[in-house]
């Protein structure tokens with residue numbers, strides 16, 4: 402692929418190796434390691450999360466340049482409420498700022514944002530900020546950016562089941578397609594690639610249904626250090642995989 406003019410010499414080499422016809426349509430990321438990144442530098446965890454927000458901007462720019470259609474980022478899990486109140490409050494503040502500050506950039510770049518998760522449990526001003534950004538960006542079509550907030554995979558599957566039960570569906574009517582329409586990700590293709598930073602090799606209750614055939618990529622790089630070079634490296638690794646979907650012949 403042709404590297405953008407802003408690419409470094411090393412990045413140009415990676416771009417050239419990438420096959421445009423074999424890029425993932427959807428990349429999902431568990432952004433892990435903000436706290437360790439900060440600790441290594443003697444900084445507060447808040448500073449680590451702030452650096453994590455900059456890494457989000459970089460990731461959005463890189464997938465846009467590549468022409469990848471969808472990216473989903475795990476920003477706050479249903480389990481993250483158990484963190485110390487001060488840290489939860491820092492994350493909420495960053496989220497509120499993100500919705501206020503990033504809207505102009507999302508509009509400028511044609512990015513459509515959608516929140517996945519039970520956002521009704523987030524503080525009211527944040528809910529309003531999210532709804533505002535979702536509606537303002539709803540006509541954008543350059544990139545679908547999903548942000549998982551108060552998201553849990555099991556919770557998502559349970560709420561889909563509840564919603565189906567409420568419709569008194571006959572068991573024979575329940576197909577995978579119908580089920581998927583009741584998930585937060587309705588209408589969004591399953592991720593082709595999951596990236597998790599910081600060396601942990603777990604799914605952590607993320608997109609449990611959707612990741613049935615997703616390729617998993619784990620890197621020791623901490624999220625704030627996950628730059629364009631790291632994204633290109635992950636994509637090259639992905640292009641080396643043979644996806645069989647349970648069959649015997651991949652492409």
Ligand code: FPP
Nearest residue numbers: 432433434435436437453454476495496499
């Ligand atoms: C993991 O690092 C990261 C998170 C729990 C949250 C990710 C949040 C951001 C990048 C910033 C806020 C997001 C938005 C959309 C504004 P960790 O704290 O688990 O790191 P550690 O494992 O090294 O402690």
